[in-house]
Amino acid sequence: MGPLIAIIGRPNVGKSTLFNSLVGQNLSLVADFPGLTRDRKYGSAYINNFSYIFIDTAGITDSDDEFEKQVLNETQKALKEADGFIFLVDATTPLNSLDLEINDMLRKSGKDYLLCVNKSDQKSSEKNLQDFFELGVKITLKISAKNKNGLMDLRNKISEQFISNVSDNKDFKEENLKKIGILGKPNAGKSTFFNKILKDNRSIVSKVPGTTVDSITEEIKFKNQLISITDTAGLRKKGKIKKENEIFSSQKSINIIRNSEGIIYLIDGKETVTDQDLHLLSLIISSGKSLIIGINKSESLSAYEKTLLKKSISKKLSFVSHIEVSYISALKGIGTSILLNKLLKLVDRSKVEFKSQDLNKFIKEAQDINPPAMQGRFRPKIKFVNIGSTSPPTFIFHGNQLEKLNKSYKKYMENFLRKKFKLQGIPIQLIFKANENPFKDKKNKLTKRQYAKRKRVRSH
Numbered sequence: 001m002g003p004l005i006a007i008i009g010r011p012n013v014g015k016s017t018l019f020n021s022l023v024g025q026n027l028s029l030v031a032d033f034p035g036l037t038r039d040r041k042y043g044s045a046y047i048n049n050f051s052y053i054f055i056d057t058a059g060i061t062d063s064d065d066e067f068e069k070q071v072l073n074e075t076q077k078a079l080k081e082a083d084g085f086i087f088l089v090d091a092t093t094p095l096n097s098l099d100l101e102i103n104d105m106l107r108k109s110g111k112d113y114l115l116c117v118n119k120s121d122q123k124s125s126e127k128n129l130q131d132f133f134e135l136g137v138k139i140t141l142k143i144s145a146k147n148k149n150g151l152m153d154l155r156n157k158i159s160e161q162f163i164s165n166v167s168d169n170k171d172f173k174e175e176n177l178k179k180i181g182i183l184g185k186p187n188a189g190k191s192t193f194f195n196k197i198l199k200d201n202r203s204i205v206s207k208v209p210g211t212t213v214d215s216i217t218e219e220i221k222f223k224n225q226l227i228s229i230t231d232t233a234g235l236r237k238k239g240k241i242k243k244e245n246e247i248f249s250s251q252k253s254i255n256i257i258r259n260s261e262g263i264i265y266l267i268d269g270k271e272t273v274t275d276q277d278l279h280l281l282s283l284i285i286s287s288g289k290s291l292i293i294g295i296n297k298s299e300s301l302s303a304y305e306k307t308l309l310k311k312s313i314s315k316k317l318s319f320v321s322h323i324e325v326s327y328i329s330a331l332k333g334i335g336t337s338i339l340l341n342k343l344l345k346l347v348d349r350s351k352v353e354f355k356s357q358d359l360n361k362f363i364k365e366a367q368d369i370n371p372p373a374m375q376g377r378f379r380p381k382i383k384f385v386n387i388g389s390t391s392p393p394t395f396i397f398h399g400n401q402l403e404k405l406n407k408s409y410k411k412y413m414e415n416f417l418r419k420k421f422k423l424q425g426i427p428i429q430l431i432f433k434a435n436e437n438p439f440k441d442k443k444n445k446l447t448k449r450q451y452a453k454r455k456r457v458r459s460h
Contacts, residue, residue, distance in 0.1 A: 003162045004053045006082035008075070008106065010098055011059025013090040014118040018145035019043060019056035022155075023286075042254060044286040046394070046429055048159040051288055053258070055082060060102055079105070084162045085113035086154075089132055091125030091142070103135050112161050114154070115140040121149050177219070178347055180229045180340070181256040183284070184266035185276060189296040193266060193330035194231035197222070197340060223341060232256050257283065262290040262347045264339060269298040269309060269327070273316040281317070288392035288427045290346040292324050293317070294339050299329040322418060324425050350392060350426050358421075359385045359395075366416045375404040382413075383435075392427040402434040 007015045023043030041056040057075045079085075085106055089099055106113045115137035119125055121144040133140055139157055143150035182190045198218055217230040257263065263284050267277060284291050301309065306327070313325060324342065328335035363382050372380040380401040388394035395417065410430060418424055446454065 003083035004055060004081060005084050005086060005158065005162060006055040006057055006078045007086045007088055008057055008079070008102060008113075009059065009088035010090070010096075010102070011061060013059070013088050014145045015059065015088050016056055018086070018088060018116070018118065018143075019054055021145055021148055021151055022054050042283060044283060046431070047155045050159065051286075052158065052162065053287075060098065079109060082111070084111050085109075086158075087113050087115045087137070088118050088145075089115070091117045091120040091128050091132065092122050094128050095131040095135075099132075099135075103137070113137070114157055114161060116154060117142050118145050120144060121147060178225065178227045178262065178344060179260045180227055180262050180264065180343065181260035182229065182231050182264045182266065183256065183280065185268070185274070188266040188268045189330040190266055191231050193264070193294070193296070193328075193336055194229065196330055196333050196336045197229060222337075222344070225344060227344070229340075230256050230260070257287055257289065260289055262292075262343045264292055264294060264343055266294045266296045266330070267313075269295045269301055273313055278316065285323075285427060288429065290343060290350050290425070290427060292326065292339060292343045292346065292425070294330075294335070295325060295327045296330050298327040299332055299334060322424055322426075346425050349423070352393075352421075354387055354393070354421070356384075356386070359387075362417065362420050363397075365420075366413060369416075370409075370412060372405055372409050375401060378404075380405050382432075388429075388431065392429055393423075394429040394431060397430065397432045398435060399432075400435055402432040405432055 007019055009015055019041065023045045042053055043056070044051060044053050046052075055078050057078045060075055087102065087106055089095070103115075115132065115135060117125075117129060117132045117140065120129060120142035129142070139161065141150055141154055141157060143154055145151070182194055184190050194216070198220060217228055219226065219228050221227075265277075265281060265284065267273060281291070281293075295309070295313065298306065298309075317323070317325065326335055326339050326342070328339055330336055363385055367382060372382075378401050380399065382397050382399040382402065384399075385395050385397045388396045397413070410432065414428070414430055417428070417430075418426075
């Protein structure tokens with residue numbers, strides 16, 4: 001997982017809209033009234049083959065209200081943990097003292113930041129634009145988060161300004177040491193699983209949610225492999241995080257995702273899959289980490305209950321159909337070692353090298369079996385593919401008219417790729433790049449003879 005980039009600004013300047021546009025999901029609620037975002041939200045995205053984590057923050061105000069102070073405290077935590085910032089302002093309202101204070105605060109942080117002037121496509125913005133450009137920020141961009149104007153320039157500037165070195169960062173990966181994290185909601189059985197793997201009561205186990213308030217890491221030898229395994233605090237819904245230690249625990253768990261190579265995500269088999277589970281799984285998948293899902297406490301379920309649970313899980317987790325789901329009992333030790341061993345194999349397989357000739361054979365075979373649909377007079381054509389980042393494996397497809405490929409065909413290519421190279425359960429990223437058309441926007445000039453011929457033809 002790459003650098004953390006926090007989106008900072010006054011309330012209602014469009015931070016959540018920009019956040020949703022960057023991560024490609026509606027993770028943040030958006031409305032035309034201030035104060036809707038009251039806590040931090042995290043989402044990941046790939047920009048120019050590198051992974052980034054974006055943080056949507058509450059709007060910074062100068063209110064003395066006690067609740068607003070708590071909200072501001074959450075935003076200040078994002079300021080401390082972030083590696084850089086996007087400072088978002090509203091072009092339809094004049095530059096004010098709060099904008100100046102935020103700019104001064106970001107400057108004093110010593111971290112890189114970009115100034116984005118949002119809603120700059122509206123007529124009312126024209127008289128205010130110059131004031132924002134005079135804030136003295138090195139990189140200033142005009143955008144419209146709602147209409148997605150200028151977002152391509154923003155992504156390129158993010159890539160230039162906040163270079164992601166996490167994919168190849170050796171600080172996180174000592175030689176021959178695999179880092180594994182155990183995640184899930186409170187009381188899903190994480191500590192029980194952790195203790196069973198360690199064969200020791202290292203973590204306190206209780207039915208009371210929130211017993212584990214900090215992460216616990218141990219290095220062990222498992223099947224002749226040296227691993228670092230971490231038991232995390234249960235991740236609650238943001239609205240239920242009230243105590244300071246719980247806020248701290250939640251952030252620690254997010255960092256575990258960032259620093260691990262593989263994640264075991266546990267779900268309580270006695271409960272249904274919740275929106276919180278789906279959000280966290282989405283974050284893990286988009287982070288590019290190897291993932292395996294364990295349905296815990298399944299030993300107490302009847303055959304009928306297991307059937308219903310499997311149907312429910314299959315439906316709700318359809319977006320992670322390539323991820324293996326296993327039914328285990330951490331308490332009785334059923335399937336725990338098998339689950340961990342499967343994850344370690346996934347981590348190893350995610351590091352496999354791909355030969356160019358094999359990739360190009362795959363491209364030809366996939367298009368011969370199922371060519372892309374015609375788009376007007378032209379048919380998109382994938383010519384070759386190369387590897388970008390290796391963690392996770394990122395496949396960059398090159399060709400003509402690839403911007404016109406629909407989602408179903410991209411999904412077909414992903415499924416064909418997984419089947420061809422045995423990548424089931426492996427996090428991969430597919431990027432489609434259309435070749436630059438040298439004749440784009442250039443008018444075809446006719447010779448005098450060609451023009452005369454065209455005129456004669458049209459007259460008949």
